[in-house]
Amino acid sequence: MPHQVSARKYRPGTFSEVIGQPFIVQTLRNAIKHAKIAHAYLFFGPRGVGKTTCARILAKAVNCENPTSEGDPCGSCSSCSRFTAGKALNLIEIDAASHNSVEDIRLLTDQVYLTPPEGKYKVYIIDEAHMLSTAAFNAFLKTLEEPPPHALFILATTEKQKIPATILSRCQRFDFRRIPTEDIARQLSYIAQQENVHAEPDALFFIAAKAEGGLRDALSLFDQLASRTAGELTYTAVVQALETLDYDAYFELSTALQRWDGEKAVQLLHSYLSAGYDSTTLLQGLLEHFRLLLLARYHPAALSENLPPHYRNRYETECQTYSEAFLLHAIDLLLEGEKRQLYSRAPDIALEATLLKIALLPLALRTESPPPSPTPPNPSPPKESTTTSPKRPQIPRSLEEAKKKS
Numbered sequence: 459m460p461h462q463v464s465a466r467k468y469r470p471g472t473f474s475e476v477i478g479q480p481f482i483v484q485t486l487r488n489a490i491k492h493a494k495i496a497h498a499y500l501f502f503g504p505r506g507v508g509k510t511t512c513a514r515i516l517a518k519a520v521n522c523e524n525p526t527s528e529g530d531p532c533g534s535c536s537s538c539s540r541f542t543a544g545k546a547l548n549l550i551e552i553d554a555a556s557h558n559s560v561e562d563i564r565l566l567t568d569q570v571y572l573t574p575p576e577g578k579y580k581v582y583i584i585d586e587a588h589m590l591s592t593a594a595f596n597a598f599l600k601t602l603e604e605p606p607p608h609a610l611f612i613l614a615t616t617e618k619q620k621i622p623a624t625i626l627s628r629c630q631r632f633d634f635r636r637i638p639t640e641d642i643a644r645q646l647s648y649i650a651q652q653e654n655v656h657a658e659p660d661a662l663f664f665i666a667a668k669a670e671g672g673l674r675d676a677l678s679l680f681d682q683l684a685s686r687t688a689g690e691l692t693y694t695a696v697v698q699a700l701e702t703l704d705y706d707a708y709f710e711l712s713t714a715l716q717r718w719d720g721e722k723a724v725q726l727l728h729s730y731l732s733a734g735y736d737s738t739t740l741l742q743g744l745l746e747h748f749r750l751l752l753l754a755r756y757h758p759a760a761l762s763e764n765l766p767p768h769y770r771n772r773y774e775t776e777c778q779t780y781s782e783a784f785l786l787h788a789i790d791l792l793l794e795g796e797k798r799q800l801y802s803r804a805p806d807i808a809l810e811a812t813l814l815k816i817a818l819l820p821l822a823l824r825t826e827s828p829p830p831s832p833t834p835p836n837p838s839p840p841k842e843s844t845t846t847s848p849k850r851p852q853i854p855r856s857l858e859e860a861k862k863k864s
Contacts, residue, residue, distance in 0.1 A: 636671025
């Protein structure tokens with residue numbers, strides 16, 4: 459049997475297997491249970507979150523001979539068997555990226571009135587629907603609004619803003635969200651067990667975080683790294699394979715910056731650059747590191763979206779050693795450095811200058827009062843103060859003021 463990638467081998471076949479989209483799954487299940495199937499749906503969301511998968515499951519469920527009480531296809535009837543084998547005649551998938559002309563849509567509208575050769579519904583899945591031309595959308599309007607009773611249209615797109623309002627008003631819209639990192643890591647752990655791959659939890663969580671909410675991207679990365687590491691997915695091996703810095707390196711760099719040790723920070727930076735790391739990636743990683751320190755102080759629950767359990771505890775502990783003013787000014791300077799990198803011919807120099815500016819911040823943000831001046835031999839009587847409150851140290855109120863003080 460030929461090898462199948464994980465994204466295809468473990469593709470959900472029922473709604474119960476779909477992860478990260480509970481509200482959409484429940485709505486579609488209820489529509490099937492109560493026989494309230496709309497004639498047109500629009501599935502919108504980022505890549506790899508289950509739009510086409512849910513469209514296929516919906517097509518399979520509406521043609522199932524014995525759907526379950528929860529609204530899932532039974533998976534054992536003749537119709538479900540044909541869908542599983544990819545031989546269903548009443549499922550037509552159209553790639554709008556390559557079939558986007560008005561002639562393609564006219565061909566579709568001419569065929570839609572033919573009764574399905576099997577099952578109840580003839581289901582049309584139009585992927586990348588935003589790629590259709592304006593003339594094609596206009597030719598599709600009447601059929602999409604009043605299709606024959608056996609026709610069901612499902613439009614999937616990553617760019618809803620490019621879909622004309624006249625099309626949007628004729629569809630039931632479902633917005634797919636990015637899949638939580640913990641859900642992706644849990645699915646990767648299950649697949650690793652099925653494939654006999656030894657994987658550390660931190661390694662799987664790191665892969666899931668790199669996928670940025672897309673399960674397909676996570677599975678592709680998992681397959682690649684499992685092959686590269688010969689089935690031994692350790693956290694260290696994953697970090698090295700992805701050629702990225704781990705959290706420990708960013709902690710070391712931020713500690714040097716906080717201690718006003720610009721020399722140490724630049725030495726660390728040059729060691730990372732010499733190892734082949736990109737300066738743009740380093741800046742973005744450090745920016746995310748300072749953001750996580752702020753979240754650990756003000757919203758610790760949000761750390762579960764991006765961090766393995768081991769590092770969540772470390773961020774919650776070490777965030778107390780950084781002042782809010784330092785973190786906010788550092789983030790501000792990093793954002794400024796990110797803009798400079800976009801237009802600079804020497805992005806490494808822009809990053810060096812940004813790190814040195816951050817290293818000077820602790821001096822600029824010092825709040826200690828100046829030492830008292832020596833008492834003169836014949837002190838004059840003190841003037842009466844108009845206020846009874848003690849003097850408070852002046853803390854810079856803006857980044858520009860901090861720069862001036864530094």
